[in-house]
Amino acid sequence: MIGKLKGLVDEIGEDHCIIDVGGVGYVAYCPVRTLSGLEEGTATTLFIETYVREDMIRLYGFRSALEREWFRLLQNNVQGVGAKVALSVLSTLSAPELANAIALKDAATVARAPGVGKKVAERIVTELKSKAPAYAGEASGTIGLKQELGEGAAPTPVADAVSALANLGYSRDIAANAVAAALKSAGEGADAGTLIRLGLKELAR
Template sequence: MIGKLKGLIDEIGEDHCIIDVNGVGYVVHCSARTLSALDRVGTATTLYIETYVREDMIRLYGFGTALEREWFRLLMGNVQGVGAKVALAVLSTLSPSELANAIALRDIAMVSRAPGVGKKVAERIVTELKSKAPAFAGEASGTIGLKQELGEGVAPTPVADAVSALANLGYSRDIAANAVAAGLRAAGENADTGALIRLGLKELAK
């Protein structure tokens, strides 16, 4: 099975590219996000590959990062009604961190922005992947976990109070949670509300 391709870009199409590896051209189907990140034809690139083998077909799906590939696997393997086409549409519309954020906040509207993803499919995605979002959120995993706790009403009191305080100042709850999460990482789990508010405001001022 092919797990990664490193070669020269030979062609960039609407939903695929061709990567020339030592004279052999591999057709790789990609999300619009991955294709838009590719350089011009003739330049070197590396794609992480998910290989699908059927009786009548071998198809390669390519991604710019290993995390994007993991989300593709997660969508394909855990959500009923989500095949390769829908998974690529989701990843074309949302970055891995945006997708993890949408799942944590149960933002069905954000997920349904992807072409071909209706409300029912979007609801299945956020429901069936909720417990898996933190593990696949990459650098945002701490923030995603905090947002889940806020949504479920189990976040520590200083954290919840700090988020509420920033929200009362006019920031959206999502932005406030991001800022407080950054402050929590800097100050540690025992930080009080005042410290988290100050650090959150400092983060927002950047």
């Protein structure tokens, strides 16, 4: 089994790339997000999921181990989701965005992926609900903050900072992301003014 490829990007197609490893070209099918981060002639490392069938061997490539785990998770736990649908989801949403959508039961966001209908999206957010925090990666702090905001349990300075950024025209999701990032650097005891200032810095990046 192949678990990782490290080599030069030889070719980039619509749904795959060819990685030259020591003169051997490996075809890896990848999410669009992964392919868009590659450049022909440059070195790269892909985390690989190997599928072996009676009539073929197919490699699926991802830029991170977390993304590969989501690819496995989607297929192993959700009825009606195969490799094609899983790739479509991961082409549309990053791993943290997918974790956020599942944790918040946001089926509409998942349904943005081509080929993913409303029913499949609802199955994804329902059947993976208990697993999302474990696979959230960088999104875990944001998930917790959004849940607290939704339940009215967020600390007053945090809620005030999110509201202030939302009043400036940012969506509540984007505002919550910025404040979650601000909390990491300012600490849990930060006041609203500090969180707003740091949140605006995050949004300006």
